[in-house]
Amino acid sequence: MTRKAVITGLGATSPIGGDVETMWANALAGTSGARPIEKDWVQEYDLPVTFAAQLTNDPKEVLSRVEARRMDPTTQMGLVAAREAWAHSGISTDDIDTDRLAVAFGTGVGGVWTLLDSWDNLRERGPRRVLPMTVPMLMPNGAAAAISMDLSARGGAMTTVSACASGTExxxxxxxxxxxxxxxxxxxxxxxxxxxxxxxxxxxxMQALSKRNDDPQAASRPYDVDRDGFVLGEGAGALVIESEEHARARGAEIYAVLAGSAVTSDAYHITAPEPEGLGASRALRAAMASDDIELTDVVHVNAHATSTPVGDRPEYVAMKTVFGDHLDDILVSATKSQTGHLLGASGALEAIFTVLSLYHRKTPVTINLDNPDPDIPMNVVHGKPGELPSGDIAALSNSFGFGGHNSVVAFRSY
Structure with missing residues (x-):
């Protein structure tokens, strides 16, 4: 018999909060994490975009100095989120078989800061000044490896690198x-x-970023006719997933069921989504089919919704193809309007929002939706949090990445 996967722990560090509780409160309030980048290199390189959705809390405030020095910022953020999720779940490694504890983590880019800083160091100062930890710090699997070592997880440490679908995959x-x-x-x-x-x-x-340098907090505007690109974000999200029997045996609080998931590919274009949403619609159907979720069970979707002129509509087309008229009854949240686009971490953060939406029966708001695009007629939550019904309900979280990567996760209330 197939075992049921349940969510028992959540952790995050993000542009709208350094922990899950703060992040969730700000997501309901409609807080933007975008702000000017106050670094010398913005002027040095004369960058056309001078703002981003940056972390509210430096991981170095949580990690020890030795830990932080041996990790790229991506790994630092992943470990901070994982430790919070682990503490939130209430599990102790003394009480479980660590051979049956695994890590499955994603990133779209990996240790870009380590790689490029080390290249600068090599060119300017020579090979003897390249740090011995350079290679392990730049590896995309750095976060998965660090988390597995931190928790003594010996059941596997898997890394997915599939652009903006990485965390969901x-x-x-x-x-x-x-x-x-x-x-x-x-x-x-x-x-x-x-x-x-x-x-x-x-x-x-490539014209993917918003250039609203004069008003960063209004820059990410999914589904708005004036959207002009996404806001680059950073951070990490982590979830502890257990078999239901394992969670119940230790008396854990269960926040939702990870009922289904699916991965498909467009095989269409290296950056542009397939315009009719064919791969996305297959992923939506397959994720629901994993647990026999009926269309009418789905009451909420946390959409990928990056705020790019060409990216938002194909996702709508896919959802309309799958849900038909029922799409009018689904509350859609586009949380990248607040957090920016965290690339490979975006799906993890949005899954946390989706789980909490089912748990609290409330959905985050979409901000900056001043002039809704008439070509994307959906029930988008804005102005105030959406209210979800009681009973057994389901919600989806969508992620789509460059290269045609499509991934969807389906959650049920518990």
């Missing part, structure tokens, strides 16, 4: 580890720290 791996009996507990999620001059310049060159 990691949860798909986590669900399968639980349901197939390969693990009893999995720490999953994603981390990203790419607010660096090169990614900013690259994203700006």
């Amino acid at each position: 990691a949860m798909d791996n986590a669900r399968r580890l639980i349901e197939t009996g390969q693990a009893d507990v999995v720490v999953t999620g994603g981390a990203e720290a790419a607010i660096h001059p090169l990614p900013i310049a690259g994203f700006a060159a």
Whole structure:
């Protein structure tokens, strides 16, 4: 019999809060995490975009000095979020079989700061000044490895690198580890720290970033007719997932069921989504089919909704194709309007929002939706939090990445 995967712990560090409690309160209040980047390199490189959604709390405030020096910022953020999720779950490694404890984590870029800083160091000062820890610090699997060592998790440390779908795809791996009996507990999620001059310049060159330098907090505006690109964000989200019997045996509080998940690919274009949302719609259907979720069970979707002119509509087309008229009854939240786009960590953060929406029966608001795009007619939550019904309900979280990566996770209330 397939085992049920449940959520028992949540952790995060983000542009709208350094922990889950603060982040959730700000998500309901409609807080923007975007602000000017106050670094010398913004002027040095004459960057066309001078703002981003930056962390509210420095990981170095939580990690020891020795730990922080041996980790890229991406790994630092991932470890901070994982430790919070682990503490929130109430598990002790003394009480579990660590051979059956696994890690499944994602990132879109990995140790970009370490890689590029080390390259500068090599060119300017020579190979003898390159740090011995450079390679382990720049590796994309750094966060998964650090978390597994921190928790003595010996059931596997998996890393997904699938652009902006990475964190959600990691949860798909986590669900399968639980349901197939390969693990009893999995720490999953994603981390990203790419607010660096090169990614900013690259994203700006391809017209992906908003250029509202004069008003950063109004820059991320999914579904608005005046949207002009996403706001780059940073941070990490982590979830502790257990088999239901394992969680119940230790008396854990269960926040939701990770009922289904799916991964598909567009095979269409390296950056643009398939315009009819064909791959996305297949992912939506497959995620619901994992647990026989009926269309009418779904009352909420945390959408990918990056705020790009070409990206928002294909996701709507996919959801309309799948849900038909029922889409009018689904409350849609676009939380990147507040957090910015955390690339490989975005799905992890948005999954946390989705779990908390089911648990508290409230949904985060979408900010900056001043002039809704008439080509995207959806029931988008803005102005005040949405209210979800009582009873057994389901919600989805969507993530789509460059390269045509589509990943969807489906949660049920518990």
